Amino acid sequence: xxxxxxxxxxxxxxxxxxxxxxxxxxxxxxxxxxxxxxxxxxxxxxxxxxxxxxxxxxxxxxxxxxxxxxxxxxxxxxxxxxxxxxxxxxxxxxxxxxxxxxxxxxxxxxxxxxxxxxxxxxxxxxxxxxxxxxxxxxxxxxxxxxxxxxxxxxxxxxxxxxxxxxxxxxxxxxxxxxxxxxxxxxxxxxxxxxxxxxxxxxxxxxxxxxxxxxxxxxxxxxxxxxxxxxxxxxxxx
Amino acid sequence: xxxxxxxxxxxxxxxxxxxxxxxxxxxxxxxxxxxxxxxxxxxxxxxxxxxxxxxxxxxxxxxxxxxxxxxxxxxxxxxxxxxxxxxxxxxxxxxxxxxxxxxxxxxxxxxxxxxxxxxxxxxxxxxxxxxxxxxxxxxxxxxxxxxxxxxxxxxxxxxxxxxxxxxxxxxxxxxxxxxxxxxxxxxxxxxxxxxxxxxxxxxxxxxxxxxxxxxxxxxxxxxxxxxxxxxxxxxxxxxxxxxxxxxxxxxxxxxxxxxxxxxxxxxxxxxxxxxxxxxxxxxxxxxxxxxxxxxxxxxxxxxxxxxxxxxxxxxxxxxxxxxxxxxxxxxxxxxxxxxxxxxxxxxxxxxxxxxxxxxxxxxxxxxxxxxxxxxxxxxxxxxxxxxxxxxxxxxxxxxxxxxxxxxxxxxx
Numbered sequence: 001x002x003x004x005x006x007x008x009x010x011x012x013x014x015x016x017x018x019x020x021x022x023x024x025x026x027x028x029x030x031x032x033x034x035x036x037x038x039x040x041x042x043x044x045x046x047x048x049x050x051x052x053x054x055x056x057x058x059x060x061x062x063x064x065x066x067x068x069x070x071x072x073x074x075x076x077x078x079x080x081x082x083x084x085x086x087x088x089x090x091x092x093x094x095x096x097x098x099x100x101x102x103x104x105x106x107x108x109x110x111x112x113x114x115x116x117x118x119x120x121x122x123x124x125x126x127x128x129x130x131x132x133x134x135x136x137x138x139x140x141x142x143x144x145x146x147x148x149x150x151x152x153x154x155x156x157x158x159x160x161x162x163x164x165x166x167x168x169x170x171x172x173x174x175x176x177x178x179x180x181x182x183x184x185x186x187x188x189x190x191x192x193x194x195x196x197x198x199x200x201x202x203x204x205x206x207x208x209x210x211x212x213x214x215x216x217x218x219x220x221x222x223x224x225x226x227x228x229x230x231x232x233x234x235x236x237x
Numbered sequence: 238x239x240x241x242x243x244x245x246x247x248x249x250x251x252x253x254x255x256x257x258x259x260x261x262x263x264x265x266x267x268x269x270x271x272x273x274x275x276x277x278x279x280x281x282x283x284x285x286x287x288x289x290x291x292x293x294x295x296x297x298x299x300x301x302x303x304x305x306x307x308x309x310x311x312x313x314x315x316x317x318x319x320x321x322x323x324x325x326x327x328x329x330x331x332x333x334x335x336x337x338x339x340x341x342x343x344x345x346x347x348x349x350x351x352x353x354x355x356x357x358x359x360x361x362x363x364x365x366x367x368x369x370x371x372x373x374x375x376x377x378x379x380x381x382x383x384x385x386x387x388x389x390x391x392x393x394x395x396x397x398x399x400x401x402x403x404x405x406x407x408x409x410x411x412x413x414x415x416x417x418x419x420x421x422x423x424x425x426x427x428x429x430x431x432x433x434x435x436x437x438x439x440x441x442x443x444x445x446x447x448x449x450x451x452x453x454x455x456x457x458x459x460x461x462x463x464x465x466x467x468x469x470x471x472x473x474x475x476x477x478x479x480x481x482x483x484x485x486x487x488x489x490x491x492x493x494x495x496x497x498x499x500x501x502x503x504x505x506x507x508x509x510x511x512x513x514x515x516x517x518x519x520x521x522x523x524x525x526x527x528x529x530x531x532x533x534x535x536x537x538x539x540x541x542x543x544x545x546x547x548x549x550x551x552x553x554x555x556x557x558x559x560x561x562x563x564x565x566x567x568x569x570x571x572x573x574x575x576x577x578x579x580x581x582x583x584x585x586x587x588x589x590x591x592x593x594x595x596x597x598x599x600x601x602x603x604x605x606x607x608x609x610x611x612x613x614x615x616x617x618x619x620x621x622x623x624x625x626x627x628x629x630x631x632x633x634x635x636x637x638x639x640x641x642x643x644x645x646x647x648x649x
Contacts (some may be wrong), residue, residue, distance in 0.1 A: 084562060090562050090563065098556060109560070109563055112240070113563060113565050115239060
């Protein structure tokens with residue numbers, strides 16, 4: 001079976017005045033379906049740029065990126081929007097929930113843009129909230145939820161469109177250690193259920209909770225290794 | 238592809254989330270539309286009033302009066318051709334009746350003013366000495382009693398027919414038919430009452446006493462005048478289509494009879510339909526002017542919408558970034574913000590229309606004008622406010638749609 005992500009020699013150039021910055025300088029890697037990996041590196045390493053490109057928010061200057069069989073580097077704006085909507089689930093550091101909407105309405109949001117029927121939408125949103133352990137908090141607003149709960153809503157929202165890939169940008173960055181571990185445990189569970197997950201982080205402890213770590217520096221991949229996995233029980237502690 | 242119902246729901250949610258701001262933004266359009274609607278209907282009311290009062294003078298009517306036309310021979314009545322107030326005669330009227338084609342009736346009349354006394358009350362109405370044809374020429378109706386006939390006219394009988402205002406003043410609680418009143422000391426019998434025509438805007442048409450022409454000449458007006466002069470000849474054409482031809486023929490005929498040339502006339506033929514047209518044009522300009530001034534306020538309302546939508550886009554940059562990350566296309570964002578602007582302006586348009594109608598009603602009742610609200614104008618007001626929303630919402634919505642999601646998500 002083909003890999004979910006095939007990145008071939010991705011280059012991203014930014015022009016800053018006279019100077020040209022290689023944010024990505026020939027990045028190639030692949031992630032199998034059902035994979036669970038972390039992309040780590042200090043700020044300026046190019047990991048955010050890579051994440052934006054993987055997420056269809058940005059396009060590479062050169063190179064080829066195939067996700068779920070589709071060549072992302074070829075898509076126009078509308079194609080990228082459809083890609084983000086159907087193939088991708090985003091999880092952000094700061095949750096990015098809409099404050100005036102209830103948990104279930106927030107989870108419904110991506111399905112609105114997919115044109116899903118309102119009844120089905122509501123049902124799927126509720127299923128996902130139950131899946132992340134928030135079955136009792138469907139009609140709470142973000143301000144009535146703790147940080148961990150808000151991130152769970154965001155994860156449910158990312159999962160609602162049945163994406164091929166869950167893309168998380170510092171998902172534990174705004175959470176305390178304990179809550180962060182709970183979120184990582186949830187990722188473990190989701191991965192065990194078959195969801196492919198890519199986490200972008202600068203935190204090596206978070207990276208160590210995944211199956212594989214891709215390390216970046218100065219726009220290149222400098223290391224790519226499988227992690228010695230702690231048991232799920234340990235991660236829960 | 239986003240569902241329309243979701244688009245509407247999302248716009249409604251956004252507008253509800255800041256009700257005070259939405260209301261104030263819509264207020265700009267409300268005031269704009271309300272003033273356009275009120276001003277245009279006020280103008281239309283004034284126009285209808287002018288038309289109605291001119292029409293009440295009589296239809297297909299030419300009025301011939303002595304004196305040169307204004308703007309040609311200088312001051313009317315002192316024209317180069319000579320001829321003052323006495324230039325029109327009974328013979329002129331007869332000549333028009335017999336020699337001009339397309340004439341329905343010709344009614345010479347002599348105007349006078351005198352004190353009228355009855356029941357110890359006195360009043361100073363306009364007194365017109367007329368022939369029975371006057372009734373037809375001027376579209377008067379008899380409310381009660383009867384009008385005098387040819388015989389009574391010829392015999393200069395002392396009979397009068399009263400306008401509604403005169404009845405009100407002199408016979409407040411009495412049926413005037415058969416009563417007697419005194420004009421210049423002479424006694425006259427009231428034989429009829431005219432149906433009310435109302436104000437012309439310039440004068441009260443019902444403040445009138447009609448008496449036989451010969452009676453007025455012999456018994457009321459000064460006897461020093463030439464016996465056969467008249468102060469006015471009303472010529473009613475058989476139809477509107479021949480009116481202009483009749484006007485020309487009357488001019489030609491009177492010039493022959495008076496031995497004058499065009500430009501030196503000692504008489505003036507007034508064509509009421511051309512006066513109506515002029516008045517219509519004047520009030521139309523007046524309406525456009527009022528509407529135009531009000532449209533400026535609608536424009537200001539539109540700028541208010543643009544301003545608030547730009548603020549809203551800036552405030553919701555992060556939300557826009559998120560929506561894009563979740564799969565909103567540029568078109569979805571464009572529609573969402575565009576719809577918010579259109580919803581604001583159309584809601585403002587509907588409320589403004591209602592307030593405008595109310596304002597028009599208040600003003601027309603204040604100025605005693607007819608209330609004219611055309612459905613076309615009402616629909617136009619709504620459509621126009623919708624256009625204002627599209628026009629002024631387009632730029633902010635376009636800005637929102639074009640936002641870079643990466644930048645937008647980074648914004649605090």
